[in-house]
Amino acid sequence: MSARWLTGKVAAAILTxxxxxxxxxxxxxxxGDPTTQLARLPQSTPDExxxxxxxxxxxxxLLGQFADNVGDTVRGDLGxxxxxxxxxxxxxxxxxxxxxxxxGTGTLIATxxxxxxxxxxxxxxxxxxxxxMLGFSMFTYxxxxxxxxxxxxxxxxxxxxxxxxxxQVTPGVEFxxxxxxxxxxxxxxxxxxxxxxxxxxxxxxxxxxxxxxxVLTEDFITVxxxxxxxxxxxxxxxxxxxxxxxxxxxxxxxxxxxxGGAITIETIFSWPGxxxxxxxxxxxxxxxxxxxxxxxxxxxxxxxxxxxDILYFYLDPRVQTK
Amino acid sequence: xxxxGALKLLTDTWRGRFGVAVILVAVFVSIxxxxxxxxxxxxxxxxxxxxxxxxxxxxTTESGADVFSQLLVGTRVSVLVGFAAAIxxxxxxxxxxxxxxxxxxxxxxxxDALENWFLVxxxxxxxxxxxxxxxxxxxxxxxxxxxxxxxxxxxxVRAQVLTLRxxxxxxxxxxxxxxxxxxxRTHILPNTLPLIFASTVLIIxxxxxSEAALAFLGLGDPTRxxxxxxxxxxxxxxxxxxxxxxYVIPPGLCITLLVLAVSLLGFLYxxxxxxxxxxxx
Numbered sequence: 001m002s003a004r005w006l007t008g009k010v011a012a013a014i015l016t017x018x019x020x021x022x023x024x025x026x027x028x029x030x031x032g033d034p035t036t037q038l039a040r041l042p043q044s045t046p047d048e049x050x051x052x053x054x055x056x057x058x059x060x061x062l063l064g065q066f067a068d069n070v071g072d073t074v075r076g077d078l079g080x081x082x083x084x085x086x087x088x089x090x091x092x093x094x095x096x097x098x099x100x101x102x103x104g105t106g107t108l109i110a111t112x113x114x115x116x117x118x119x120x121x122x123x124x125x126x127x128x129x130x131x132x133m134l135g136f137s138m139f140t141y142x143x144x145x146x147x148x149x150x151x152x153x154x155x156x157x158x159x160x161x162x163x164x165x166x167x168q169v170t171p172g173v174e175f176x177x178x179x180x181x182x183x184x185x186x187x188x189x190x191x192x193x194x195x196x197x198x199x200x201x202x203x204x205x206x207x208x209x210x211x212x213x214x215v216l217t218e219d220f221i222t223v224x225x226x227x228x229x230x231x232x233x234x235x236x237x238x239x240x241x242x243x244x245x246x247x248x249x250x251x252x253x254x255x256x257x258x259x260g261g262a263i264t265i266e267t268i269f270s271w272p273g274x275x276x277x278x279x280x281x282x283x284x285x286x287x288x289x290x291x292x293x294x295x296x297x298x299x300x301x302x303x304x305x306x307x308x309d310i311l312y313f314y315l316d317p318r319v320q321t322k
Numbered sequence: 323x324x325x326x327g328a329l330k331l332l333t334d335t336w337r338g339r340f341g342v343a344v345i346l347v348a349v350f351v352s353i354x355x356x357x358x359x360x361x362x363x364x365x366x367x368x369x370x371x372x373x374x375x376x377x378x379x380x381x382t383t384e385s386g387a388d389v390f391s392q393l394l395v396g397t398r399v400s401v402l403v404g405f406a407a408a409i410x411x412x413x414x415x416x417x418x419x420x421x422x423x424x425x426x427x428x429x430x431x432x433x434d435a436l437e438n439w440f441l442v443x444x445x446x447x448x449x450x451x452x453x454x455x456x457x458x459x460x461x462x463x464x465x466x467x468x469x470x471x472x473x474x475x476x477x478x479v480r481a482q483v484l485t486l487r488x489x490x491x492x493x494x495x496x497x498x499x500x501x502x503x504x505x506x507r508t509h510i511l512p513n514t515l516p517l518i519f520a521s522t523v524l525i526i527x528x529x530x531x532s533e534a535a536l537a538f539l540g541l542g543d544p545t546r547x548x549x550x551x552x553x554x555x556x557x558x559x560x561x562x563x564x565x566x567x568x569y570v571i572p573p574g575l576c577i578t579l580l581v582l583a584v585s586l587l588g589f590l591y592x593x594x595x596x597x598x599x600x601x602x603x
Contacts (some may be wrong), residue, residue: 016442
């Protein structure tokens with residue numbers, strides 16, 4: 001039963017990924033004319049263009065190109081960046097840890113802070129604290145995350161210059177130890193991670209709040225109260241663990257938004273991750289890199305969805321009996 | 323009775339009043355913005371990055387243009403893209419959702435897979451790729467945002483149509499020999515419209531944010547000023563490090579207020595059609 005369910009989920013995820021590869025190929029090969037992308041100098045002669053086509057295998061029929069492309073993708077060959085002439089895979093692998101660091105920190109803080117705020121608000125429903133938190137999360141939900149990032153720069157790097165406004169590490173500094181370097185990176189991480197946290201916080205808070213409100217009206221909570229246990233103990237031991245479940249699903253759904261936020265926030269802070277790489281590729285019209293980052297972003301989101309499904313399966317026994 | 327209930331929600335709650343007021347102002351400015359703007363929005367001058375003054379209420383840009391005038395003129399792109407993209411998304415979503423839910427079988431399986439795929443794929447990267455390949459213009463932005471944001475509506479519509487299909491009035495119509503087109507037009511669509519409307523209002527907010535993000539990343543319509551391109555120009559010209567708050571705060575604040583207004587009305591409408599969501603207060 002559970003094995004079958006798991007196989008189904010994994011198969012669906014793989015199928016989605018296969019469609020990404022197919023879509024990716026046709027999008028870039030059919031909608032964008034690769035020869036105009038390759039011949040970046042307008043004065044390229046027809047002979048040169050023919051040679052370029054042969055070099056990139058573009059003189060083959062479309063289906064043959066597609067087979068090549070899928071084969072390359074599976075082997076981890078995502079082509080060569082038109083700008084840097086480096087393999088796209090290397091550029092992605094260089095950028096990936098930085099994105100994971102930023103996204104991980106932001107998501108972690110937003111989850112902890114958001115669920116804590118959700119519990120506070122749900123237990124004080126209709127009071128001033130609740131209203132203030134609702135207003136705050138509606139505002140951060142509606143505002144562009146990169147604008148929040150710019151305001152953070154304005155306040156904490158320009159008006160009160162206590163934090164660096166960009167990059168991941170102070171340039172040109174020889175660090176005495178890895179600890180000193182880590183401290184420097186952490187200092188550079190504060191502002192972008194805060195922007196990322198503020199972007200996610202509203203959603204986490206709203207879900208946790210409404211989930212807590214639901215749980216608090218359930219019978220078992222009334223029963224626990226009737227046994228004479230202290231209220232804050234009932235909330236902590238019985239309500240919160242049950243209310244946390246929807247947050248798991250949300251983290252996965254949010255991952256698409258996280259990816260979008262990574263692109264704009266990394267751009268603002270010159271944070272050398274996948275988002276910054278994407279931004280450079282947009283400006284340089286570097287299509288192989290754009291194709292590669294799109295693939296890796298989709299892969300990340302699909303994987304996150306799958307992990308959330310599996311996690312939910314183990315956390316909520318009700319799913320297993322369905 | 324129901325109609326007056328909807329109006330009451332708009333006029334008697336602060337959320338309704340705020341939403342309606344902001345949207346009315348935004349629509350008015352997007353129509354008449356070019357006429358009320360005190361300056362030519364892209365006229366450069368020697369007064370570069372000047373703070374607010376009586377001459378320039380919101381100061382000047384890096385090329386000496388009037389920030390307030392750009393803000394007024396930029397409203398049009400946000401409003402236009404927001405509404406137009408949401409309409410495309412609503413039409414696509416309801417067509418796919420109705421076809422999928424009503425016809426079932428393989429139609430449903432294929433369309434449902436398509437819907438799932440669009441729900442999973444990260445939207446901003448997809449929009450970036452499409453906009454970059456097509457070279458951005460207003461039409462391209464509207465099409466790209468509409469094309470990538472319909473899946474949620476499709477999902478909601480499909481679920482509603484699945485239950486409607488089994489209802490007795492639909493079965494009765496079918497027994498009387500009504501065709502699919504007739505049943506969809508007279509029974510399915512009217513009973514799905516409130517849901518389509520609710521999800522479309524929320525997509526307007528998403529579309530406004532998407533246009534701004536694309537413009538900020540350099541994929542806006544290069545011939546038009548929008549709040550997103552203002553933020554891009556401000557950021558590229560180093561306005562934040564120059565401390566030019568008058569240049570970077572207003573465009574983002576306008577985006578926030580408009581998105582907030584649209585979202586509040588959207589939530590209010592959801593509460594109206596689904597009273598279980600209504601807050602006790």
